[in-house]
Amino acid sequence: MQLTGTKQIRKLQFGEIFFRNGLALSALALGIILLAIFITILVASIPSIKAIGISFFYGKTWNPVENDFGGLPFLIGTLITSLLALIISIPFSIAVGLFLGEYFTKGFLSVFFKNIIELLAAIPSVIYGFVGMFVLVPFVRDLETSLNVPPYGVGIFTASIILSIMVIPYSVSLIRQVIMLVPSSYKEAAYSLGATRYEVIKNVILPYTRSGIFAGILLSLGRALGETMAVTMLIGNSQIIPKSIFAPSNTMASVIANEFTEATGDVYLSALVEMGLFLFVVTTIINVIGRQIIKRFSIN
Amino acid sequence: MKTKIKTTINLAAVIILLFSMAAFKNYKVVKPIAIADDNELTGAGATFPFPFYSKLFDEYNKKTSIKVNYQSIGSGGGIKQLQAKTVDFGASDAPMSDEELKNSPAPIAHIPTCLGADVVTYNIPGEPTLQLSGDVVADIFLGKITKWNDARITKLNPTAKLTDLAISVVHRSDGSGTTYIFSDYLSKVSAEWNTKPGKGKSLEWPAGLGAKGNEGVAGMVKQTPGAIGYVELIYAQQNKMPMAKLKNKSGNFIEATLASVSAAANVKIPDDARVSITDTDAKDGYPISSFTYLLVYKTQNYEGRAEAKAKNTLKLIWWTTHEGQQFASPLMYAPLPKEAIAVAEKILKSVTFNGKAIL
Numbered sequence: 001m002q003l004t005g006t007k008q009i010r011k012l013q014f015g016e017i018f019f020r021n022g023l024a025l026s027a028l029a030l031g032i033i034l035l036a037i038f039i040t041i042l043v044a045s046i047p048s049i050k051a052i053g054i055s056f057f058y059g060k061t062w063n064p065v066e067n068d069f070g071g072l073p074f075l076i077g078t079l080i081t082s083l084l085a086l087i088i089s090i091p092f093s094i095a096v097g098l099f100l101g102e103y104f105t106k107g108f109l110s111v112f113f114k115n116i117i118e119l120l121a122a123i124p125s126v127i128y129g130f131v132g133m134f135v136l137v138p139f140v141r142d143l144e145t146s147l148n149v150p151p152y153g154v155g156i157f158t159a160s161i162i163l164s165i166m167v168i169p170y171s172v173s174l175i176r177q178v179i180m181l182v183p184s185s186y187k188e189a190a191y192s193l194g195a196t197r198y199e200v201i202k203n204v205i206l207p208y209t210r211s212g213i214f215a216g217i218l219l220s221l222g223r224a225l226g227e228t229m230a231v232t233m234l235i236g237n238s239q240i241i242p243k244s245i246f247a248p249s250n251t252m253a254s255v256i257a258n259e260f261t262e263a264t265g266d267v268y269l270s271a272l273v274e275m276g277l278f279l280f281v282v283t284t285i286i287n288v289i290g291r292q293i294i295k296r297f298s299i300n
Numbered sequence: 301m302k303t304k305i306k307t308t309i310n311l312a313a314v315i316i317l318l319f320s321m322a323a324f325k326n327y328k329v330v331k332p333i334a335i336a337d338d339n340e341l342t343g344a345g346a347t348f349p350f351p352f353y354s355k356l357f358d359e360y361n362k363k364t365s366i367k368v369n370y371q372s373i374g375s376g377g378g379i380k381q382l383q384a385k386t387v388d389f390g391a392s393d394a395p396m397s398d399e400e401l402k403n404s405p406a407p408i409a410h411i412p413t414c415l416g417a418d419v420v421t422y423n424i425p426g427e428p429t430l431q432l433s434g435d436v437v438a439d440i441f442l443g444k445i446t447k448w449n450d451a452r453i454t455k456l457n458p459t460a461k462l463t464d465l466a467i468s469v470v471h472r473s474d475g476s477g478t479t480y481i482f483s484d485y486l487s488k489v490s491a492e493w494n495t496k497p498g499k500g501k502s503l504e505w506p507a508g509l510g511a512k513g514n515e516g517v518a519g520m521v522k523q524t525p526g527a528i529g530y531v532e533l534i535y536a537q538q539n540k541m542p543m544a545k546l547k548n549k550s551g552n553f554i555e556a557t558l559a560s561v562s563a564a565a566n567v568k569i570p571d572d573a574r575v576s577i578t579d580t581d582a583k584d585g586y587p588i589s590s591f592t593y594l595l596v597y598k599t600q601n602y603e604g605r606a607e608a609k610a611k612n613t614l615k616l617i618w619w620t621t622h623e624g625q626q627f628a629s630p631l632m633y634a635p636l637p638k639e640a641i642a643v644a645e646k647i648l649k650s651v652t653f654n655g656k657a658i659l
């Protein structure tokens with residue numbers, strides 16, 4: 001098409017600017033929403049920050065009757081369940097990612113498996129909670145009986161297993177993609193030197209994709225830290241600091257979900273909001289550390 | 301250069317837009333209640349009496365064409381909504397504390413509507429009906445009695461076959477009126493419980509597992525051999541769970557039934573009806589019983605409410621405490637005894653609009 005006059009050029013320019021502004025506005029809006037959330041919960045936590053002070057972050061008691069709130073048991077519960085879930089899920093995530101990204105990239109079955117795994121992310125977490133309760137808990141109880149620990153059935157171990165299944169789709173989808181992005185020239189070069197497929201994976205694909213793999217794991221960690229419903233159904237909701245992975249515990253997200261509706265009294269309500277703030281900060285710190293590790297891992 | 305200016309202008313436009321959005325916040329948004337019909341009432345609060353209220357309000361609607369929208373968001377939420385004056389009435393299982401009343405913008409009246417109770421349920425082989433006393437229940441939940449064949453339990457149950465099965469305590473993980481009633485009872489019967497953990501909707505539990513809701517506790521107890529927990533009477537009856545007979549103040553072992561729960565309220569009720577009837581003095585009363593309340597402002601002319609609306613609110617509550625009581629028993633709620641109805645009448649008659657009694 002030929003441009004016939006300044007009018008038309010202006011019209012095109014206007015469209016360009018309009019489109020770009022639209023994008024900028026959306027991006028800006030997201031940033032503002034994040035900031036607004038942070039400010040809102042910060043302001044709402046002020047009564048609790050004033051009343052409890054710094055001991056909120058290391059106190060071991062959570063006593064709504066006495067208005068004495070310490071978040072340490074919940075922080076420990078959150079970190080242990082999330083990390084344990086991550087440790088359980090990592091081998092599976094990488095294995096599935098390799099299978100779908102390297103061995104089985106095309107065809108009906110590949111699409112089928114890929115969708116099945118993505119579907120895992122679409123299952124509501126309360127369903128995971130139920131499955132955990134009715135399938136996993138009796139099994140864990142038998143295991144605990146044979147190990148001679150108190151046979152509660154629920155606890156950190158049970159919650160972590162279910163959590164690990166829940167986070168797998170998040171890391172797999174990213175890991176599969178980065179593995180597919182490994183340039184075939186690299187792989188071909190390795191093959192031409194006589195490398196076996198296993199050697200190619202070990203010496204070419206995994207080193208090349210390690211920052212992507214780590215990013216996938218970080219994504220699933222974010223999911224694990226914030227998961228509420230399934231965890232609260234399976235963790236046993238005890239505020240006593242756990243002494244073993246079979247002990248019941250509690251997480252930051254689940255104490256908020258459990259107690260928020262019936263929290264009366266300004267300090268109590270505010271302490272729960274401060275718990276949210278605490279979780280926000282912890283998640284941010286973990287993400288920042290994670291980004292640094294990804295940077296260090298990146299090849300260029 | 302030109303693009304830089306453009307970007308600046310664009311940014312400025314965005315910021316102005318955001319500010320204008322923020323400015324909208326200052327415009328008084330008309331609350332839905334203010335424009336709602338005077339024949340439409342809204343209430344919010346306790347989940348425990350929800351089936352009762354929903355039946356009641358449905359019947360009332362058929363009778364009078366007054367529509368009641370009740371949201372069972374929990375007692376705490378109901379109190380907050382009433383304090384924010386977004387509902388015509390609130391509902392709570394526990395009477396409001398002095399602190400809560402002090403933090404409310406105006407005096408609030410409590411009107412009892414029916415009674416509920418907590419039962420102690422358990423999972424032990426053979427499902428015998430256990431007899432327990434308050435101090436034993438307290439020590440079990442404190443984690444001090446850890447085996448089912450503990451001498452203090454077997455002494456109360458000489459005929460039951462109890463083994464050395466470990467006791468797993470199950471409590472509520474969510475804040476709940478059920479926990480409030482239970483801990484209120486234990487605070488009265490155990491000095492140690494009274495100092496710690498005390499009474500409240502959520503506690504610092506010294507032992508056991510937490511589960512969400514009555515269904516969570518019931519499920520956990522059913523699944524775990526040796527477990528003990530507390531659930532609402534209705535829930536236990538509907539699910540045919542074993543329930544312990546509890547020793548009341550007069551020394552009688554009382555089974556939780558609608559009659560024994562109603563009987564628990566046969567005590568002197570103060571003028572404001574804010575009374576705990578756990579560990580009741582009544583001879584045949586079940587000791588973990590409690591009133592559930594509707595809450596309204598004592599002065600109804602606030603926020604430009606119409607007199608008709610205030611009248612409709614009060615009439616509804618009057619009906620609830622009188623004709624409405626017939627719907628309680630079929631739904632497994634214990635109806636109010638006569639003494640409680642008399643107190644409710646007095647409270648309702650004291651509610652005013654522009655200084656004049658409404659009823």
